[in-house]
Amino acid sequence: MATAVASHAHPPTSTGLDHRKIAIWAFIGSECMLFASLISTYLIYKGRSVVGPFPHEACNPPVCATHLNPILNIPVTSFSTFVLLMSSLAMVLALAAVENKGKPGYSGILGSSKFWLFATIVMGATFLGCQAYEFTSFVHEGLTIRTNLFGSSFFTLTGFHGAHVTAGVLWLCTLLAIDFKRGLGPKDTLIVDICALYWHFVDVVWIAIFTLVYLIK
Amino acid sequence: MATAAVGVPYTVADDYANSGLWSWLTTVDHKRIGVLYMYTALFWFGCGGLEAEIMRWQLKGPNGHVVTAEMFNQLFTMHGTTMIFLVVMPLSAAFFNFLIPLQIGARDVAFPRLNAFSYWVYLFGSLFMNTSWLVGQAPNGGWFGYAPLTALQYSPGLNIDFWMLGLQILGVSSLAAAFNFITTIINMRAPGMNLMRMPMFTWMAFIVQFLLVLAFPVITIALVFLQFDRFFGTNFYMMTAGADPLLWQHLFWIFGHPEVYILILPAFGLVSEILPTFSRKPIFGYPVMVYSGILIAFLGFGVWAHHMFAVGMGPIADSVFAVTTMLIAIPTGVKIFNWIFTMWGGNLRFTVAMKYAISLVALFTIGGISGVMHASPPADLQQTDTYFIVAHFHYVLVAGSMMGLSGGIYYYFPKITGRMLSEKIGNWQFWLTFIGVNLTFMPMHWSGLYGMPRRVYTYDAGQGWEIFNQMSTAGALIQALAAFVGLYNIIKSRKSGEIAGNDPWGAPSLEWSIPSPPPDYNFAVIPTVTSRYPLWDVKSPELTTDVPHSRVGDEHNTIAIGGKTVGSFQDSMAAGTPEGGLNPNARQASTKVSLKTAEQLGIPMPYPTIKPLFVALFMVLMFASLLLIHVNKETMGLVAVLTFATAMTFSLYLWLTSPLEPSH
Amino acid sequence: MADQEFHHTNADVDVHAMGEMHEHPTWKQYKWVALILTLITALEVFIYYTSFKDSPLFAPVLLVMSAVKFAIVVMFYMHLKYDHKLFRALFTGPLIIAMSTLAALLFVFGKFSGR
């Protein structure tokens, strides 16, 4: 919400902080409730599906027409989880690069905000790719959002998270575009910082989801 | 009284048309947006009230046949939804918008255009929901739409779709506004306006924003589940798939109970402004009032299941929620007593605003006490879903929220329009309302305890309920009369009301230091605040002597008027406050001094812009297009959704890339 | 919005917290954090494949580990540890309410009583 433009006639803010940063933190606070509701729903409905496939247990006749394997694919998801974590690292480095543009130690590829922003985008995209792969394979194994309670709550929860990641990737792309257009410098720290906060939040949410949905039975 | 330069039209910073329709469509001025909220909400109050009147007419006697069963179900569903989401919340939002920046000494909210967006979303959303009447399929699932009745299997029509999409849209509006106000209050307070000097209304508004931010995501998710179920065939509320209908109930009430405090706290805030002014006495126990407000909000998240005592949660859950619910009575009681002792030893002037405030104190207590009676599960099993509950929540909502807000209207109308509402007509409205409300809702306690269920379009003769229902209907008619009187008062006073001047009531807080209506920039110079009651420090120091809250010696560029230290208010008075006015009861017209415009003062004002309106419009259309899926026009629906989505994104892009205000 | 150079002593929130962020976590810290996160994740996945999976401690241990990850990311990557305390309030307050709501929900749906 880049609405504020600096101007001498504006009184300083009471806290000395920028509006947008306060707003984004308030937003993140409310996102906590959003994901809490989604996660609780998933956990509440866990083990209540009347037909398979199920997350961790195989499903055999008569419950299911044919034998169905447990559906969650831990290796792939562990990989995507790792990628998302690393994207957070890239993100902080991008922020640092923007903040200290031109300072010693911020030269070269490793000091370039473009590189780190790009890296973050790539990793975010990779995560989404894994999720797309996961979803399609589930559909092939007979789990759609309509199949059972597990399907509905699982796809909705991870889908919502995926949507957040997508939004984050687009946001990062706009930043990268600006960076190419006019270069991001210390004065742009704030807008990058805000995007970073959002990105990291999406990451921590996944940390919770990975444990609660994928690992714990 | 010199009408010369009074009731000055809003001066705007640029050469856009400064009045007329266009200026309203494009405004980003928090005051004008507040006014828009107010009149829209009043309009919906008329509609919600009309729905109520029809229900009352149907119920005036046994086996009534004014409307059909189906119609009645649509009536109470829309009545509840309208009154809560389209009347009380927006009316509170009207005051948030108009007052918060004025009370904290700011020139606008943090994100003026986002603010306009919130209003337009609310307007289009409310219109969308009510178009359901035109297609004859108004929502009919009750205002808390319990699953599985709302599932496609039991509600195949468009009724529920209108409801869930409408609520989803209104949620966007409330959330956007909430982030805006949180930022505004945290970040835009005038120098010296520290948290413990904020006016009580701003405090309550502040708390309400957090309730909104935390409560709305939950119902958003619950509604998303419902949408997926109805549009995409998921199983969240599908009984055959083993779904649990209590999931909806819990999610809804996790939102729903905080919601009821969202509805009452703004009214509490207004009362806490009105009582001190007309008692000529600072609020009693300011810090306690603040903390009790916070405590109410916090506890409010731990009591939701008291709406579900009958569903069989088991003795442990019942007991826990019973106790947490009862606890809320304590902080609320503290407020009640503090209000009474604000008046105690005061010097009470019974203006209409004051009367409304007093009757909130008197009547909310009734609703609160019946609330505590519900809080005892074994007893609640005999109360729940009867008219006893209806009595409870109308005492807290009508005699609480609505009376508080009405008081607020009488109190702030002068500041909003520059003219006083007629006290004479106002007294008629007040007494009619007071009698009407009690006559309507008091008997419902009896009809409830004598076994009358709620949400019944008809009841049989000989149950001993007739007399109570007749009284309720009579009372409802009196309320309608009162409402018309009030409407007349507004229309009349808007044109020919007495000129208000800056500070008609002798009130203590910042908003009264500037002209009425305020110039678009509010404060020519941002005041420096040195106390909780800045204007009283100036005009009647005897009220605030040895008040711990005012840090003496803190004043910047102090200037003396009539030998009294005026702090830095002289600056803000450059915007056109006349001298004198030391006697707060003497009404001061803003004479001679004509207002400087923003340019003359070199204050950058945000450009008016139509873009937020378009973003809102396209967003609502996007949601609305989902309806096509249910009249079996899937492809057409999806195309429409995508079209409007792109349109929305595009106008959002234009919005974000256009500057807020002339940069220097 | 406004230039951050100016501030007034009578603003309520602590005044030392001026510009966006002072004394930031450094490169080195960032990389350490990343390392720790990786290790924990690896450990999580590892025990998932061991027999420990069936022990009653499995769930609690996993929860603790992810809580640690959560905390580190928030403190260092979101630099809440270094930032204005206001942000800490804005985040932890809602987080606490969200978590207790989640716990309460699982309780009323009998998830703790092994139903």
Added chain:
Amino acid sequence: MNFLSRLRRPGTRKAGVVALTVAFAALLAACGQDHPDSIFHNRTDVNRDVDYLFKLLIGAGTGVFIFVETILIVALVKFRKRPGQPEPKHVHGNTTLEIMWTVIPALILGVIAVPTVRTIFKTQAAARADALQVEVYGHQWWWEFRYPQYTMTGANGKVDTVVTANELYLPIGKTVNFTLRSRDVIHSFWVPALSGKRDVVSNHTNYLWYTPDSTTEAVFNGACVEYCGTSHANMRFKAFTVTQADFDSWIEHQKLASVDLMPPPAPVAPAAGTPAKPGAPAVTAKPATTPAMAAAAATPAPVVQAGFVMFPREKMPVSTVPQTPYPEKLKFDDGLLANGNAAAGEKIVNTNMCIACHTIRGNPMMQAVLGPNLTHVATRTTIGAGLYPNDAQHLARWVKNAPSMKPGIIMPTFGIGEYDPVTLKGIVKTGFTDAQVSDIVAYLQTLK
């Protein structure tokens, strides 16, 4: 009133005083008259516990109310502005007061909370083992009651339990344990005079128990109190508390199957013959004037069920007899009812859609469960879930056009030339004439 007398405008004041006094006078008057569905009748052990709690709550509430309003009014009168009054002395707060009005309410709440929790655990404990078991099923918009402890084997060797609809018989002095389930959406089961309500939740099983211990036989109105759709308001029922002896006799009667009226040497209709074999229990409950007897006579001497088979209507207070008026548009020629032919009626029923929804034990054609069980419909005092009295006139109109008698129900319109209020389709050819309806009614009335 003192407060009111302070008001500036005598006009409004008088209006106010008058209106308020009228209001409260009316309320008092109203409290005088009797209230059949009041929650304060205390006809069960559970309700007495609740009542104790309720009195406590009302007491505490009234106390708080009077206290608050008194100090409020005193403040208003004492400190109203008087001419030439000095500015009030500034008071900032008072810690002792603040503590007082935090602690005292807390104490009051404690006094309420303790018995509350105790009552919760007492009333939600498991019911005693020897309790009468009743299974309650909520349907849109009627109640199905089953007595699983009482079963019988039908003609075809099928084991059935006693099932009835919308009318509940409970023995006085015996604990009854309800098992509450829903067939569709959420409903709520409530007899105000007997105990609090319990929701009937889809995919859940809820329980509710109490011991009716009213000394005399009595009838109580019950209702569905969770909004469940169009006819939620019409989802009522009756609870009859009767002596154990009468209850046993009633149950024995409910166990009986109905008589097949089809004359034995019937035109080859599969429905005939079958249950008409000897031993097929029959009913000879009066009045023995219906054509039913003519047909029944043909069959071997039926088992006679004497004694109590239904709650005597004359003993039912008016408040328990539905007074719902007929829909204006629904006309029926009541003259035809006198000579309705039950046997013909059964034939019509057996060869029409009725079989798709209703069960009549003893009539092999009628085995469906979408609608109420009609085996003993004639022993019920009401039809349509407590909406209409169960007499020929109402039955006739019900069969002719049920949806116009009760909005939203799935039972179709049958009367020829009638319009279905929902589909607005006219029933032209396929429908029944009033004469045919009279036959059906005659048959239904034999189902004692």
